[in-house]
Amino acid sequence: MLPVLSVRHLRVEFATRRATLTAIDDVSFDIMPGEVLGVVGESGAGKSVTGAAIIGLIEPPGRIAGGEIRLRGERIDTLSAAAMRRIRGRQIGMVFQDPLTSLDPLYRIGEQLEETIATHSDLRGAALRRKAIELLSEVGIPAPESRLDNYPHQFSGGMRQRVVLALALAGEPELVIADEPTTALDVSVQAQIIALMKQLARHHRVAIMLITHDMGVIAEVADRVAVMYAGRIVEIGPVRDVVLTPQHPYSTHLMGAIPRLGDTRQRLVQVPGAMPPLAAMAQGCAFHPRCSRAFAPCRIERPALRLHGSTSVACWLYDDRWEAPL
Amino acid sequence: MDDAKLNEANPIGLPRNASAIDAVLDSDLLHSFLGSKLTVAAALVVISITLAAVLAPVIAPHDPYDLRSLNLLDSQQPPAWLKDGDWRYLLGTDDQGRDVLSSILYGSRLSLGVGVLSVAFAAALGVGLGLCAGYAGGALDVLIMRVADVQLTFPAILIALLIDGSAQALFGVHREQTLVLGGLVLAIGLSFWVQYARMVRGLTLVEKSKDYVLAARLIGIHPALILFRHVLPNVMGPVLVIATINLALAIITEATLSFLGVGLPPTQPSLGTLIRIGNNFLFAGEWWMTIFPGVTLATLVVAINLLGDWLRDALDPRLR
Amino acid sequence: MLAFIIRRALEAILVMLVVTLIAFALFRFVGDPINQMVGLETGVDEREKLRQALGLNDRIVVQFLRFVWHALHFDFGSSYQFKKPVTELIAERLPATLELSFVSAGFSLMLGIPLGIYTALDRRSIISKLLLAVSLLGISLPTFLVGILLIFIFSVKLQILPSFGRGDVVKLGFWSTGLLTTSGLKAIILPTLTLGLFQMTLIMRLVRAEMLEVLRADYIKFARARGLNNRVVHFGHALKNTLVPVITIAGLQLGSIIAFAIITETVFQWPGMGLMFLQAVQNADIPIMAAYLLLVAFVFVTINLFVDLLYVVVDPRIQIGTRDG
Numbered sequence: 001m002l003p004v005l006s007v008r009h010l011r012v013e014f015a016t017r018r019a020t021l022t023a024i025d026d027v028s029f030d031i032m033p034g035e036v037l038g039v040v041g042e043s044g045a046g047k048s049v050t051g052a053a054i055i056g057l058i059e060p061p062g063r064i065a066g067g068e069i070r071l072r073g074e075r076i077d078t079l080s081a082a083a084m085r086r087i088r089g090r091q092i093g094m095v096f097q098d099p100l101t102s103l104d105p106l107y108r109i110g111e112q113l114e115e116t117i118a119t120h121s122d123l124r125g126a127a128l129r130r131k132a133i134e135l136l137s138e139v140g141i142p143a144p145e146s147r148l149d150n151y152p153h154q155f156s157g158g159m160r161q162r163v164v165l166a167l168a169l170a171g172e173p174e175l176v177i178a179d180e181p182t183t184a185l186d187v188s189v190q191a192q193i194i195a196l197m198k199q200l201a202r203h204h205r206v207a208i209m210l211i212t213h214d215m216g217v218i219a220e221v222a223d224r225v226a227v228m229y230a231g232r233i234v235e236i237g238p239v240r241d242v243v244l245t246p247q248h249p250y251s252t253h254l255m256g257a258i259p260r261l262g263d264t265r266q267r268l269v270q271v272p273g274a275m276p277p278l279a280a281m282a283q284g285c286a287f288h289p290r291c292s293r294a295f296a297p298c299r300i301e302r303p304a305l306r307l308h309g310s311t312s313v314a315c316w317l318y319d320d321r322w323e324a325p326l
Numbered sequence: 327m328d329d330a331k332l333n334e335a336n337p338i339g340l341p342r343n344a345s346a347i348d349a350v351l352d353s354d355l356l357h358s359f360l361g362s363k364l365t366v367a368a369a370l371v372v373i374s375i376t377l378a379a380v381l382a383p384v385i386a387p388h389d390p391y392d393l394r395s396l397n398l399l400d401s402q403q404p405p406a407w408l409k410d411g412d413w414r415y416l417l418g419t420d421d422q423g424r425d426v427l428s429s430i431l432y433g434s435r436l437s438l439g440v441g442v443l444s445v446a447f448a449a450a451l452g453v454g455l456g457l458c459a460g461y462a463g464g465a466l467d468v469l470i471m472r473v474a475d476v477q478l479t480f481p482a483i484l485i486a487l488l489i490d491g492s493a494q495a496l497f498g499v500h501r502e503q504t505l506v507l508g509g510l511v512l513a514i515g516l517s518f519w520v521q522y523a524r525m526v527r528g529l530t531l532v533e534k535s536k537d538y539v540l541a542a543r544l545i546g547i548h549p550a551l552i553l554f555r556h557v558l559p560n561v562m563g564p565v566l567v568i569a570t571i572n573l574a575l576a577i578i579t580e581a582t583l584s585f586l587g588v589g590l591p592p593t594q595p596s597l598g599t600l601i602r603i604g605n606n607f608l609f610a611g612e613w614w615m616t617i618f619p620g621v622t623l624a625t626l627v628v629a630i631n632l633l634g635d636w637l638r639d640a641l642d643p644r645l646r
Numbered sequence: 647m648l649a650f651i652i653r654r655a656l657e658a659i660l661v662m663l664v665v666t667l668i669a670f671a672l673f674r675f676v677g678d679p680i681n682q683m684v685g686l687e688t689g690v691d692e693r694e695k696l697r698q699a700l701g702l703n704d705r706i707v708v709q710f711l712r713f714v715w716h717a718l719h720f721d722f723g724s725s726y727q728f729k730k731p732v733t734e735l736i737a738e739r740l741p742a743t744l745e746l747s748f749v750s751a752g753f754s755l756m757l758g759i760p761l762g763i764y765t766a767l768d769r770r771s772i773i774s775k776l777l778l779a780v781s782l783l784g785i786s787l788p789t790f791l792v793g794i795l796l797i798f799i800f801s802v803k804l805q806i807l808p809s810f811g812r813g814d815v816v817k818l819g820f821w822s823t824g825l826l827t828t829s830g831l832k833a834i835i836l837p838t839l840t841l842g843l844f845q846m847t848l849i850m851r852l853v854r855a856e857m858l859e860v861l862r863a864d865y866i867k868f869a870r871a872r873g874l875n876n877r878v879v880h881f882g883h884a885l886k887n888t889l890v891p892v893i894t895i896a897g898l899q900l901g902s903i904i905a906f907a908i909i910t911e912t913v914f915q916w917p918g919m920g921l922m923f924l925q926a927v928q929n930a931d932i933p934i935m936a937a938y939l940l941l942v943a944f945v946f947v948t949i950n951l952f953v954d955l956l957y958v959v960v961d962p963r964i965q966i967g968t969r970d971g
Binding site for chain 1: 863864865867868869870871872873874875876878882883886887890961962963
Binding site for chain 3: 476479480481483484487488491492574578581582585586587588598601605608609611613616617620623624627628631632635
């Protein structure tokens with residue numbers, strides 16, 4: 001089966017006055033049709049940049065400096081602006097963190113829905129309105145006919161995010177990139193939205209790239225998960241394996257940070273230190289300054305992603321060439 | 327290994343023994359300043375005009391106010407490079423025989439002087455009132471803000487005109503020079519204080535609600551002192567930006583008032599007065615009396631505006 | 647919302663009262679109506695009788711109320727200079743100023759908004775950079791200097807446009823317009839440019855700054871992510887969000903055109919109210935000054951009120967308020 005999305009050796013750079021910063025470096029992964037890939041990591045790890053690069057919304061001074069992005073086998077990172085515009089919404093959709101600022105405050109919900117549907121279909125007039133109502137009810141908005149004429153500020157946070165989801169799905173894309181979709185919502189609403197996303201994904205056969213720093217959400221809804229650190233993927237594999245038996249030292253710490261019911265630990269595990277700023281990356285493995293298991297090769301060379309069991313890890317501990325200390 | 331540690335401790339990449347001066351020299355502010363040739367040029371223009379104005383008594387070839395040195399026979403002469411021109415009077419003379427170049431030098435002095443003084447006055451008044459309003463709150467705050475709102479309904483030029491006009495009516499047209507200057511500074515300053523007050527008030531309100539102010543009150547330190555030490559430094563940046571843009575406007579306002587005849591008189595002409603006097607001779611073909619002061623005024627104001635633009639962009643945290 | 651309107655209206659009236667107070671103070675204390683009306687020979691007793699007759703010895707509050715009453719009836723006394731009722735003088739000169747102001751305002755808007763949009767959308771083109779450079783000149787040059795320069799180029803050197811006056815005017819009832827004659831049209835060009843240049847560049851820079859800000863907003867990003875084409879994104883979402891704050895600020899700015907008209911009228915000897923006011927200031931003609939002040943205050947307060955209400959109408963967030971969904 002052909003992956004919906006195929007990213008190989010993606011590299012995104014930002015040219016600043018002092019130096020050129022590499023936001024993501026040599027990122028490769030696939031997303032299969034209908035699967036939910038979680039992308040986790042601390043703030044600044046490059047998760048959002050990856051999402052923006054895929055949908056072609058990297059603005060100068062940023063640019064895609066290497067690698068390729070394929071949508072159903074066809075390259076999209078080299079497309080013209082006009083061609084990329086046609087793909088957005090129609091084949092790849094994106095949802096952002098804050099539903100309030102994602103919606104134009106001066107336009108009614110109905111207008112925003114209808115313009116999106118109209119862009120990606122031939123529907124006009126009454127049919128357009130019907131489709132808009134259909135989408136609204138699908139995302140769980142009660143009394144959709146009357147809500148079409150409301151403005152964004154007349155909805156609560158959770159309802160707004162549902163509207164945003166409706167808008168993202170209006171063009172019936174095959175892939176939706178969700179960048180921190182629940183972070184701005186109340187905890188009680190978060191679960192609802194996550195459940196909704198799961199349901200929509202199944203129903204529309206849409207693949208989702210779920211970017212978040214919340215491991216709990218990933219554990220709940222993802223099929224596979226990629227762990228990012230300092231612009232690189234350090235581990236990627238089925239969610240159950242990565243969460244229960246993480247291999248990369250950073251993943252281990254991340255999973256340790258998930259509070260669990262029945263947990264007997266007294267304190268949450270914390271990773272000492274902080275992720276380095278882009279301009280001050282260490283040589284070798286980016287994580288080694290904070291890694292409790294770092295040894296000789298970690299300081300010298302960057303490990304590549306290699307399959308080890310059911311997951312791929314980028315760590316010298318799992319590379320056969322090196323004898324890791326115990 | 328050592329490199330990595332060094333990198334971590336010193337992300338900017340300065341050598342280990344970097345001093346404060348190096349930090350300034352390497353700072354974003356200086357870089358953005360030097361990087362824009364236009365801004366540097368503007369700064370040079372402002373500096374040179376300011377220097378020329380300050381040093382006017384020293385460098386002016388003639389003293390346009392010394393009535394004894396004026397020769398009516400030399401009046402209305404064109405610039406030196408034209409026919410009938412005289413190299414003693416580089417830019418020509420006016421109807422009284424005054425050297426245009428010298429008049430411009432002395433005039434710039436007055437224009438800049440009034441401009442800077444009125445902005446300083448407006449800033450002091452505005453910042454002071456803003457601090458009071460923000461800190462005291464309650465009735466005082468409401469009063470000050472109401473006055474500000476009412477005043478904002480009217481454009482500055484009208485307010486300045488009104489104050490100046492009333493002063494003239496009250497004290498008569500031929501007043502002593504310092505009174506004229508003082509009146510102008512007051513009039514212009516009073517028409518500009520509101521911006522500062524609003525901004526400072528907003529910042530004061532933000533700071534007032536912070537924990538350290540409460541802590542200071544509990545210890546017994548007068549909160550006003552705390553506000554002074556903490557709000558004021560934060561406020562300086564935006565105040566400077568507003569002041570620079572205000573300076574251009576203040577100079578324009580003074581020039582306009584002088585042009586309209588309610589500013590500086592012909593005996594102590596600013597650039598605006600010079601333009602007004604020269605305007606009467608424009609149709610006679612004697613353009614130099616008005617155009618040269620005009621160009622000087624325009625150049626000065628454009629340069630100040632450029633600096634103000636750069637300053638605003640440089641201090642805008644979002645653009646970093 | 648009704649409460650909002652009422653509150654704003656009350657505030658407006660308050661401002662007018664304050665201004666009236668200032669005008670009254672001017673009238674009563676700065677000017678001396680007696681000195682203006684009689685010659686130097688008139689004796690002290692005569693003056694005292696006149697004072698009494700004019701009610702100048704009554705209590706201040708009474709005088710103020712009388713002043714307000716007269717003001718509401720458009721009676722501002724007679725001008726010291728011209729010995730004619732001020733109301734008459736103002737009515738004569740009002741059309742000239744209003745016409746110039748409206749034409750300038752129209753010019754500023756019709757040129758300023760499109761240019762602002764263009765320089766925001768097409769940031770890197772040479773035309774944009776040129777326009778920005780010119781705009782810097784536009785807001786730096788004092789109005790009178792622009793007028794003088796224009797006169798110098800078009801009247802003195804090229805001799806194609808007049809440098810003073812309104813040209814021939816056509817009387818339509820109580821209004822007189824210069825727009826219906828060739829000489830009138832020619833005469834209004836330079837003053838319009840002078841008066842409108844500053845406003846136009848201000849509006850242009852305002853629109854540009856606002857639009858650039860809006861284009862960075864999340865909803866624009868999301869609109870693009872939905873695949874909406876550039877026309878819809880720029881001229882639908884971006885433009886609408888840009889114009890809403892711009893409308894209010896532009897409205898206030900345009901109100902100040904009335905004030906800047908003073909300068910333009912002086913430079914071009916345009917027979918309007920502004921010129922008359924300036925002459926009044928120079929000659930300490932208090933009645934005209936006070937009347938002008940009140941009139942202008944009224945215009946400003948009305949514009950401010952109007953603009954505030956406009957904002958409420960245009961921005962749905964203020965009007966409807968948040969309900970729960």
